[in-house]
Each structure stands twice: as structure tokens, then as C-alpha cells.
Amino acid sequence: MNMLQQKTASSLRVAIVGDALGVPVESTPRHELSLCSVKNMLGYGRYDQPQGTWSDDSSMMLCTMESLLRGTYDLEDLGKTFCQWIFDAHWTPDGYVFDAGLTTFLALDRIRNAGFSARHSGGKAEEDNGNGSLMRILPAALYFHREKTETFLDRIHEICAITHAHPRSLIGCGIYSLLIRELLTIADKEEALRQATAEAMAYYGRDPLFKSELPHYVRILSLDIPHLSEVDINSSGYIIDTLEASIWCFLKHGNSFDTILSAVNLGLDTDTTGVVAGGLAGLLYGYDTIPPDWLNSLARHDEIESLINRFAQHVAGK
Numbered sequence: 001m002n003m004l005q006q007k008t009a010s011s012l013r014v015a016i017v018g019d020a021l022g023v024p025v026e027s028t029p030r031h032e033l034s035l036c037s038v039k040n041m042l043g044y045g046r047y048d049q050p051q052g053t054w055s056d057d058s059s060m061m062l063c064t065m066e067s068l069l070r071g072t073y074d075l076e077d078l079g080k081t082f083c084q085w086i087f088d089a090h091w092t093p094d095g096y097v098f099d100a101g102l103t104t105f106l107a108l109d110r111i112r113n114a115g116f117s118a119r120h121s122g123g124k125a126e127e128d129n130g131n132g133s134l135m136r137i138l139p140a141a142l143y144f145h146r147e148k149t150e151t152f153l154d155r156i157h158e159i160c161a162i163t164h165a166h167p168r169s170l171i172g173c174g175i176y177s178l179l180i181r182e183l184l185t186i187a188d189k190e191e192a193l194r195q196a197t198a199e200a201m202a203y204y205g206r207d208p209l210f211k212s213e214l215p216h217y218v219r220i221l222s223l224d225i226p227h228l229s230e231v232d233i234n235s236s237g238y239i240i241d242t243l244e245a246s247i248w249c250f251l252k253h254g255n256s257f258d259t260i261l262s263a264v265n266l267g268l269d270t271d272t273t274g275v276v277a278g279g280l281a282g283l284l285y286g287y288d289t290i291p292p293d294w295l296n297s298l299a300r301h302d303e304i305e306s307l308i309n310r311f312a313q314h315v316a317g318k
């Protein structure tokens, strides 16, 4: 297995573990978790699901991998595969969709029940800037990493926009994907962040539609994130909060175990912060620090492993 294959597989694996780690405590405020922090893979809690249950974040990443592996990249097929998840329980842990965001549901309802193309289905309003596209963009960033920046970001934006079409969401997925791409070749994480943010500013600064949204990302783009205290980091379901919190955890910790535990223990949108931080950590640090029983406890473990391995092989061979 070559390095690229290993990095791709580790990134996806740790992201899914981060999801399952966060599911039992989703929505729990930080002050409650600070009294009784998550230290292990738990079961039940918020959604009353057994240990190792992952949520919508992983379902949509698995759908993305499956669609991208079908052959030629096809945005409509990706939209339809997401619909199979939310309406037919495809790629769910046990045949039941227990967690889905409103913006995502409405967009997929437009595709399935109103005949919309996946190019025009996403919510465009200010309130459509939850983290519902950021939580699932990782496989797309890995799959298209060899493309030139223009094409790379076009792909990321159109995949993001299936559900979340507001420019703020496009930028959030763009910054995260650029960082993922840089981390495939740069081992110094601060340097990777500098490169990714410089590329993001150059690209998004050219277009007035994007430029007016850039101030929302000022704490990331100005490289302030690592200097902030935990009290300054929010962890709600807002895309800016998730991206800031994930990068903050990733920069603060030097292994995947501590990164995803710290992401989950920030509270509120624990599973998605776990996924987004987990993708970064798994890519750079691998999954050696993740206890084997955490990985083995994942629902549909063998099927996930098989899909991840096929996807990683494809990404490395492209």
C-alpha cells in the first residue's frame, strides 16, 4: 500500500470513528462534558444507539465514495445516492435514518420529489449555512486532489451545492478541501494551513460574490486559530464554528486519538466536529493511536473497510 493510499484510508477511517465517538453526546453543552468528559467509545445517549453507531456525516461520505467509484464522476448520480440514504436508508448503520439536517433534507426532497437537478437543488439562504456539506466533503477533496485549483474547487463547490449552495458554505468546503489537499504532500501542518489559506484568499478574493463572504473566515485566513483559547472556540452546527473548531483541535494535538476526543469534548455538534477534525488528523497522524476496539465496534465495519480500501486504491491510482 503506498503512502497516498494509506493517508486516504486513515483520513476516512478516523473521520468515521470521530462521528461514532460524538453521536452519544451530540448537543451536550461543553460545561456538561467538562464535568464528565468523553474518554471512550460510548453507546446509547442522545439517539439511544449502540456503541459504534455513526450518523448522517458518515452515511453521506460512504454514499460519496460509492458514487465516485462507479466510474465517471456524475453529480446527478451523487445526488440520487444521497436520496437513497435519506429516503431509503441506504448506507445507514441499521436501516434507520436517525439524524439529518433540514437544509439537506429539503435539498434531497427537491431532487427526489420535485425533479430538480443536483445542480440546482441546494439551499441558498443565509440560514442554509449549517455544517451539512462540510461534514461529507472529505472523500471529494481526496478524490479530486490531483486537479488544478480551479477545477478542484469547481468540483468541491458543485458537490457542496447539492445541499448547501450559499457562497459561505462553498468557501467553507473549499478551505477545508484545500487543507486536505495540502496535507497529502506537506507534513508540516502550520505550513499546510498557510498554503491552503493563501490559495483560498487568492481564489475567493477574485470574485465579488465570494469576496464579500471572506470576512466570516477571518480567524482562519489570518492564521489566528492556533492562538485562541478554548473559550473562544464555538462548536455549534454553523459551518464557520465547525471549521474553526476542527482546525483548532487539529493544530493543538499531535495524534488522532487526542484530536478527535478534544473535538467531541467541545460539545454541541460533537459528531460533526469529530468527523471534520478526524479527517485532518487521520490524514497526517494515521490511526495507530485509535484503539482497535473503537474501529472494530463501528457498525458495518467490514463493509466500511472494504469501501474505504477500494476508494483509497482508486485515489492513489488516479
Ligand SMILES: [Mg+2]
Residues within 6 Å of the ligand: 055, 056, 057, 099, 271, 272
Ligand atoms: Mg451527524
